[in-house]
Amino acid sequence: MSAILRVSDLRKSYSGIHALDGVSFDVEGGSITGLIGPNGSGKSTAIDCISGFQKLDGGTVTLGGTDITSRPAHLIARAGLMRTFQTVRVYDRLSLADNLAIAAQQFDPAGWIDEFLRTRRYRQAVESSEQRARQLVELIGLQRYYEAETGILSYGQKKLVALAAALMPHPKIVVLDEPVAGVNPSRIREIEVALQQLNRAGETFLIVEHNVEFITTLCHQVIVLEQGRKLTEGTAAEIHTDPRVLEAYLGITPEMAAAEVRGAA
Numbered sequence: 616m617s618a619i620l621r622v623s624d625l626r627k628s629y630s631g632i633h634a635l636d637g638v639s640f641d642v643e644g645g646s647i648t649g650l651i652g653p654n655g656s657g658k659s660t661a662i663d664c665i666s667g668f669q670k671l672d673g674g675t676v677t678l679g680g681t682d683i684t685s686r687p688a689h690l691i692a693r694a695g696l697m698r699t700f701q702t703v704r705v706y707d708r709l710s711l712a713d714n715l716a717i718a719a720q721q722f723d724p725a726g727w728i729d730e731f732l733r734t735r736r737y738r739q740a741v742e743s744s745e746q747r748a749r750q751l752v753e754l755i756g757l758q759r760y761y762e763a764e765t766g767i768l769s770y771g772q773k774k775l776v777a778l779a780a781a782l783m784p785h786p787k788i789v790v791l792d793e794p795v796a797g798v799n800p801s802r803i804r805e806i807e808v809a810l811q812q813l814n815r816a817g818e819t820f821l822i823v824e825h826n827v828e829f830i831t832t833l834c835h836q837v838i839v840l841e842q843g844r845k846l847t848e849g850t851a852a853e854i855h856t857d858p859r860v861l862e863a864y865l866g867i868t869p870e871m872a873a874a875e876v877r878g879a880a
């Protein structure tokens with residue numbers, strides 16, 4: 616695997632607060648990479664800056680070798696970096712199929728003249744969008760709701776629809792902002808399975824999430840931020856046992872962990 620997304624030395628301050636203080640990391644193509652850290656560590660600022668929703672003070676972002684630093688969000692999306700948001704954004708009154716058709720249309724090569732004249736380009740765009748929609752809906756396990764209004768779906772299922780919408784234009788990577796926040800715990804597994812299925816089909820994800828168990832179950836690589844800096848990165852197993860991560864998250868110092876072990880012995 617090679618890096619599809621490379622961020623180097625990201626810097627962003629808010630009136631003296633260093634939200635990002637030189638953060639660098641890579642996301643490998645075909646991976647699920649997690650970005651975690653305690654409250655205020657800079658996760659949201661990082662993904663907002665990467666996806667063009669905030670301006671960086673410094674640093675670079677490259678996508679598939681192309682410099683996309685500080686481009687407007689819509690051009691970053693067009694370059695192949697899509698994102699989802701903490702709060703779900705779907706059209707409740709429209710069917711799942713229509714939600715996905717609208718998502719595809721934003722990037723459609725066919726214009727209104729093609730549509731008016733029903734050109735071959737228009738017919739091909741509609742056909743490939745429907746094929747993509749059916750494939751994605753199957754991968755997220757919602758095929759029985761394809762024609763149903765999305766309003767009837769659970770919050771977790773709507774999050775999956777928003778994810779499928781982000782995937783419609785065949786992006787190089789999707790950045791997910793807290794995909795299981797607010798989701799009923801009994802539904803979290805559905806999202807986990809859907810992401811695994813999509814990843815097996817070749818999709819790449821960068822996930823920001825507070826639910827560390829979800830991240831460590833799912834991710835090949837985990838990056839940990841603390842106070843605007845990268846504290847560490849590694850596999851889920853490495854992160855789980857890293858004393859610096861335990862301290863940052865739980866306030867457990869290596870000495871306390873050792874004392875606990877001695878006490879239990």
Ligand SMILES: Nc1ncnc2c1ncn2[C@@H]1O[C@H](COP(=O)(O)OP(=O)(O)OP(=O)(O)O)[C@@H](O)[C@H]1O
Nearest residue numbers: 629632633634652653654655656657658659660661
């Ligand atoms: N618009 C803003 N104005 C001023 N300070 C901000 C702003 N946005 C973020 N910050 C500060 O920047 C730092 C990083 O915030 P950020 O929201 O990126 O962290 P986070 O890891 O996403 O936190 P959380 O997990 O609580 O969402 C924090 O100290 C925060 O208070």
